[in-house]
Amino acid sequence: MLQKVLLVEDSTSLAILYKQYVKDEPYEFFHVTTGEQAKAFMEKNPPQLVILDLKLPDMSGQDVLAWMKEKQLPTAVIVATAHGTINIAVNLLQSGADDFIEKPIQANRLKTSITNHLKRNKLEGLVEDLQNTFNRKKYQGFIGSSLPMQAVYKIIDAVAPTTASVFIYGESGTGKEVCAEAIHYQSQRSNKPFVAINCGAIPRDLMESEIFGHIKGAFTGATTDRKGAAMMANGGTLFLDELCEMELEMQKKLLRFLQTGRFTPLGGSKELSTDIRIICATNRDPLTEVNEGRFREDLYYRVHVVPIQMPPLRDRGTDIIDIASFFLKKYAKEDKKKFKAMKRDVELKLCNYAWPGNVRQLQNIIRNVVVLHNETHVAMEHLPPPLNQQLTSPSAKPQVATSQSVVSQTPQEEMVQPQHEVIAPQSLHEHANTQQDIDTSIIRPMADIEREVIQNAIDHCDGNVLNAAVLLELSPSTLYRKKQAWEAYEESDS
Incomplete structure (x- = not known):
């Protein structure tokens, strides 16, 4: 569908000239002569761009711009201004206009301005659609x-x-x-x-x-x-x-x-x-x-x-937590129980379980918890079989984050650091006082430790980066970005 451009100009001769300028361009070009006609046109079918003359026979361009702002129309506005009214145009830019163009308008200037604003409008629309799509938590x-x-x-x-x-x-x-x-x-x-x-x-x-x-x-x-x-x-x-x-x-x-x-x-x-x-x-x-x-x-x-x-539910990452929270609040309200949320270790357990019965099984698990218990938070001891059982042997998968290597995140989620001492077997006090005894061969760069911990988490989750992110308490985008950076470096190094 072609994008629409509306020219609001009381001079018919100028409008004919401008139409001639853009007659071969890939968009529809419409013309009205008054502010009321412009408002009627935009209410019926808002264009992607309006070229607005400041002086109209029934109202000012400022009035039309104020009306558009009040209606919150998703339309870009270029103000067409005669020489000597530049200050007014600048004020209009501060009031919501996107650009101004000085009369008499040259052909190249008109076509370039329209093209640039339509491209930006289309890009903003695509970004908004993408954001709306990925913000849909309920559908x-x-x-x-x-x-x-x-x-x-x-x-x-x-x-x-x-x-x-x-x-x-x-x-x-x-x-x-x-x-x-x-x-x-x-x-x-x-x-x-x-x-x-x-x-x-x-x-x-x-x-x-x-x-x-x-x-x-x-x-x-x-x-x-x-x-x-x-x-x-x-x-x-x-x-x-x-x-x-x-x-x-x-x-x-x-x-x-x-x-x-x-x-x-x-x-x-x-x-x-x-x-x-x-x-x-x-x-x-x-x-x-x-x-x-x-x-x-x-x-x-x-x-x-x-x-x-x-x-399957096991491939839906943190959706598991959202679904479990929904059922928890629903059943707590129905049964007049105190449950409000789940503890962090419970969320991790839910995200790393295979869920052979999918959403129906998760629903029944939460129902069981609410019926048999009455706390504010779901704890590990509340979970029924098989979630309260050890699913894998300690040697079945690489260890991810143990008491010797716990992963945390900075506010920017850019660094993964071990919170416990990993560079020497001594206590912190011994380490502070006996640095000369440290075997430096076991000291490793932080970046190597970070990569090893992340890779272990991904391996532990059978390659599922979303589940690994939950385990490490990082955002999935951070893990994807780091993983891509490592892969890009290896390709450039080979």
Whole structure:
């Protein structure tokens, strides 16, 4: 979409000249002659840039600028000023204008000013969008701002307004149904029903009835007509969870329904039609299921239009703490308990646990803590199995930060320093009084110690830099920056 430039100039002849200057430029150029026309234009569709004349027939340029500031319009302003009013223009720069240009405006000066301000406006918009994206800690039922979840949010934003089928896959407990609901409530069908069917929890002989409904007398126990999920979701979204659990014959009927939008209730003779969006999910690898003959290939390609992979909880870094804190406050309020937060060692334990049951397991762990205890802070002794058990043997992984090597951070988080004595076996007092006895061969540069501690932390976390940052109490950006610097130095040295 082309950017818009609005010229507010009461001289029609000058406006025609300026339009001629920029006629080949890659933006739209509009012209109005009064302040009121300018305000009406900007209220309807704010441009990226306004070139504002100071003297207008109905009000001054200062009045228009003040109005724009009051409305907080995200529009850059270049003040067009005649000779002798430079001081006024300077005052306007202090009041919110971005630049001024002196009349008569030369062609090159006009084009250069417009181009520069549009580039800056576009860059600022991209930075703002990026900041908004990475500041999303809560999104449509999700909690977390980790990079894997930001990728999920972006796909949901893109696919929700469309009619495309979505296929969600991921481990049990990762939030596949929450993802499907997010797509539904971001779509144009949000005011229509969202109906979820778990294909793995419904007996095979009842699956057709659950989805398509049945007519009275269709089978033993069918005492009345019953609408199926396909009709109940009419106009909205039908979510088929654990789709790979569906038997092949039912998959064939589902495929026909997806292709035609029509179905026949079980025991009926009349075809019905419905308008729904299908979202499917599975905790298995769908291609493996196709290759093993348990999932129809034609159905796979029909529903696998936009795939979304839900990341396991162990890959979501400090999202684990945010989710745990959310459930802790929620259950404490419901059960009238005193819990407010978690102790630091508990947060580290949570971030370094594998979470085979993902978010559902974390939710149950926090529920257990709140039910059985009543303190202000969750402590290690409150955690139930398996979190209160030693997960690895001492020799299984490199040691990260022991009593002999504890990591801290400066206010700028730029240096990692050992807080305890590591250069000699003597006590501090002995060290101060017997420096001549120190074996200097064991003294190492601080940078080497810092790198070793950080690398041990990353190895301990199986390469997960986010988890290592939590262990070291550093920001992930600090670790990434140091790691990149080391790698760049090694490349330049080789």
